Each structure stands twice: as C-alpha cells, then as structure tokens.
Amino acid sequence: MKKRVVLGMSGGVDSSVSAVILKEAGYDVVGIFMKNWDEKDEDGVCTATEDYEDVRRVADQLGIPYYTVNFEKEYWDRVFSYFLDEYNKGRTPNPDVMCNQEIKFNAFLDYALKLDADYIAMGHYARVEERDGKFYLLRGVDNNKDQTYFLSRIGQKALSKSLFPIGELEKSKVREIAEKNELYTAKKKDSTGVCFIGERDFDAFLDKYLLSKKGDMINVDTGKKISQHHGLYHYTLGQRKGIGIGGVGSGEPWFVVGKDLKKNLLYVAQGEQHEALYSTSLIGEAPAWTLDEEPVFPLHCTAKFRYRQQDIPVTVHKMEDGNIHIVYDNPVKAVTPGQVAVLYDADICLGSSIIKSIEPVNSKYKYLNPTF
Template sequence: MKKRVILGMSGGVDSSVSALILKNQGYDVIGLFMKNWDEKDEDGVCTATQDAEDAMRVAFELGIPCYTINFEKEYWDRVFSYFLDEYNKGRTPNPDVMCNQEIKFNAFLDYALNLEADYIAMGHYARVKEENGEYLLLRGIDKNKDQSYFLSRIGQKALSKTIFPIGDLTKEEVRKIAEEANLYTAKKKDSTGICFIGERDFDKFLDKYLLATPGDIIDVDGGKIGKHTGLIHYTIGQRKGIGIGGIKSGEPWFVVGKDLKKNILYAAQGEEHKALYSVALIGEEPKWISEKEPVFPLQCTAKFRYRQKDIPVVVEKSDDKLYVKFEYPVKAITPGQVAVFYDGEICLGSAIINKAIPLDEKYNFN
C-alpha cells in the first residue's frame, strides 16, 4: 500500500517540483494549499487567490488532488498577533520563522495526521536525517537557498513526519526539472517579502495596525539631528529611509538604537561606527531541535540574519536565557530576530534575540 504524503502547495515552483518528485517516488500525494491571510494588495488583488489557482493547476497537470485549508484564525492568533506585539516592543520579529513553528509544522501537521497521512512534505531547501533514533535538520544542498534558518524552531515530532523533496537539489536544478516537465509554475518568479505584506509599502501596512508616534532622532553624541515617524518604522542597522538627509554631509547614517520610554531613535554616521557593533547577545525562548539541551558552554556557529555567514560563538546558559559570545564583533544585531545555531551541516536550534551587548558600553541604548 502506498504511503500517503500531504504536501503543502504554495503555488510556486518549489512545491510544484516537490509534488512531481513525490509522485515519481511512488507516494500517494495530496496537495494542500494553506490560506493564512486574506487581504487585497494596493492594486486590489489578493495574491493568495492567484497562488491557490496556480497550485490547483499544477496538481491537475500531475493528476493529484489538491484542496485548500483555511488557517487564517490560527495564523492571526499565533503569528500575526506575535508580529504586532514584537513591533510594539520596539523589536523586529521574523514572522516566517514563527509561521513554520506554529502553522506549517504544527497546525498543518496535525491536520494532515488527522487525514491519516504518513508524512507531510514542504518545498523547503533543507534535509532531514535520522541518526540513532533522533531526527536531525540539515542545511539544504544549495547554500544560497538553504532554509534551515527558518526551520530552526521545529521539533522531533515534526521532523519525524516531514519530507523535503528538493533539499538535495539546487534552485537551478529545480527550475530545470519544472521546465522539462512543462509545469505551469516553471518560470513563475519567487515570492519576496513577508507573506501577508508582499510587495506593499511596509510602513503603511504597519500604520494600519499600530500607533506610530513621531519623535526625535538623536546622534550618538547627544545632538538632535531630525524627527522620526514612529519607532515601529525603523530597525537596527537600517540605512535607507531614516530621513537625516543633509545633516553632517559625508558618510551615511545608520539606526543604532531605540529608547521606547523617551521615544528616541539613535543614529550613528559611518558604516564602521562602533555603535553598530556588538560582541555578544542575550537570547530568550531557546528551542533545540533535538528537544534536549546541549552541554554548556556550547561551541558552535551561529547566524543572526538569513543571508548572514556563520560566525563562531560560545553559548552559555543563565536561568532561562542564553548568553552568546561572538568570536569577533558583529554588525547590526537586532532584537526580535532569531539567532540560529549550527554544528557544521546540522541546525541545532535557535533563540529569539532579546538584547545586544555593545562593543563599547557607552553605546548601550537598550
């Protein structure tokens, strides 16, 4: 009897090729499109509707069933509310990480298992390996597309039931497979940005849900250099759109800190300014993929943004928080983002960045 796999189909080329691979491997494949958000963009178009149609068309081409499941309530309660709460705290969250933790590998998984699925599958560039009864999350073969960063907060139950059909492929190979199979999505461009924002103006989107209170921009030496439009509109390390044009001309300005109580945005001039750099961070809500704590101090590598290269670190634990010391100073550590830990190809888990420890204590704006 064929093993049943329920595949999350997004309407993109990655999940389309995943469906083709699973079918060719002899699985009983059922596509499921997750409707997590329902709102039209600035052109009056709901991109989820188009994506669902694309997923259905590919499923028809492959001769597999595909259905739509509505997770809007779960997404609002578990992801979007978290997103808004983090911005209200002056932090910069990563909703894609939380979507994987709470929706794709939680709500979706439970739904699929209730339909008597043997496995779920996703079109992520990552791999799963079983070793001595433990399931390991490995980086995808394509280092430019590896998505283990976004999967760093899922656990053993999810990994034991998950297949990543394209984890051993490069994006170029995925496109080639899609074109050779003449799939409808073969040349569809990759989606960009946060799923519920898409290509829209980010600040305008935030202003629909959160109160933005204008205030002063202060340079790191204490001088007032401008006005900000609301702290929710800025993130640590930001260069563009700060609105300090013409002040102390020369090198560009960067956001280096926020004071929520005084509603002050701090900025420094020059991309190598000391105020941009940190030597360590404090992480909260650690999640270990093995679901077992490592032995501390933990020597490993970490990345603090998706596209960032790995940095050697030493991780210590104090109470329920992690102290992560860097081998060398790191730029633009951003509270609310995710610190993801690795041992070579293995993703160990992650923690939410609570606070950056500055290179120079006089630039501590936390």
C-alpha cells in the same frame, strides 16, 4: 500500500517540483493549499486566489488531489499577533520563523495526521536525516537557498514526519525539472517578503495596525536632536536607508543604533564602522532545540543572526533564567533584537532563540539596549 504524503503547495515552483519528485518516488500525494491571510493588494487582487489557481493547475497536470485549508484564525492568533506585539516592544520580529513553528509544522501537521498521512512535505531547501532514532535538520545542498534559518524552531515531532523533496537540489535543477515536466509554474518568479505583506509598502502596512508617533532623532555622539523620526516601529537597528538624514556631518551614511520607547527617541550614528553599531554578545530568550533536548554547555558552534549572514563562530552559555548568552569570537555589526539567532554545528541546525538584547562593544552605549 503506498505511503501517503500531504504536501503543502503554495502555488510556487518549489512546491510544484516537490509534488513531481514525491509522485515519481511512488508516494500517494495529496496537495494542500494553506490559506493563512485574506487581504487584497493595491490593485484589488487577492494573491491567495491567484496562488490557489496555480496549485489547481499543477495538481491537475500531475493528477493529484488538492484541497484548501483555512488557517487564518490560527495565523492571526499565533503569528500575526506576535508580529504586532514585537513591533510594539520596539523590536524587529521574523514572522516567517514563527509561521513555520506554529502553522506549517504544527497546525498543518496536526491536520495532515487526521488525514492518515504518513508524512508531510514542504518545498523548503533543507534536509532531514535520521541517526539512531533522532531526526537531524540539515542545511539544504544549495547554500544560496538554504532555509534552515526559518525552520530552526521545529522539533522532533515535526522533523520525524517531514520530507523536503528539493533539499538535495540546486535551484537551477528545480527549474529544470519544472520545465521538463511543463509545469504551469515553471517560470513563475519566487515570492518575496512576508506572506501577509508581500510586495506592498511595508511602512504603510504597519501604519494600518500600529499607532505611529513622531519623535526626536538623536545623534549618539552629541546627544543632540538631528532630525525627526516617523514612529519607532518604522526603524530597525543597523538600518541605513529611509532614515532621511542627508548633507549632515562628514557626508558618510547614517545608521539606526538604538531606541528609547519611553521617551520615544531614535538614536543614530554616522559612519559604516561606528562602534555603536557593533556588539560582542547577545542574550537570547525562548531557546528551541531541534533535537528537543539542550546541548552541553558551554557550546562552541556557529550562528546566524539574519538569513543571508555568513556563519559566525560563537560560544553559548546557559543562564540561570533559562535564556542563553551567545558570545561572538569577534564583534558583529547590526545584531537586531526580535530577530532569530540560529545555531549550527557544521551542516546541522541545532536550534535558535529570539534575540532579546545585545551587549555593545563600548559600555558607554549600554543605554541603547537597557535590557541587557
């Protein structure tokens, strides 16, 4: 009897090719389109409707059944509310990480198991390997597309039931398979941005849900007002573009280096190498481990503090309150509270924590991150 795989289909080429690979491997494949958000873009078009049509076309081409499951309430309660709350705290969250933790590998998994699925599958560039009864999350073969950063908070229950059919492939090979099978999505461009924002203006989107309050922009070197900001949640640590300071000082670019929520102040510094941009360590809260068990501390490993970043050697210590202290071998630029610190042992993704605060290179800038 064939093993049943419930495949999350987004209407993109990656999940479409995943369906091809699973079917060729002899699985009983059922396609599921997850409806997590319902809103039209500026042209009055609901992109979810378009994506579902692409799922329908590909499923019909391959002769597999397909269904839609509505997770809008779960998404709002578990992901979008978290997203808004983090911005209200002055932090910059990563909702895609939470979507995987709470929806794709939690609510979706529970739904699939009710359909008597043996496995779930996703079109992520990642791999799962079983070793002595434990399931390890490994980087995808295509280093440029590896998505373990976004999967770093899922544990053994999900990993033991998850297949990543394209994890062993380069993106070019995925496109090649799609064209060979004449899939409708073969030439469809990759989606960008957060799923509920997509290609729209990010600041305008936030203004629909959060109260924007203008305030002073302060030069960290002089302590004096240099300009006005348009609401603290519109800015993130390390940001260069969109600050609105030109022709001031040395002519070098300005960067966001801190926020004061109580006084509604935004701190900025001039110069690519300004020391206020750099930190030596961070405190990470809510650590989650892919093996469902803590590693041995102190832990020497590598870390990423944003998706496209190169691995950074670090040492991780456990704190008495359950948080972790991640100390970098060398100072790192623009580490951002609210983002995710993901830990690796070579190709193995160990887990992650949410960046709570950072320790500046120079202690005189501690006021920029008062929670450290």
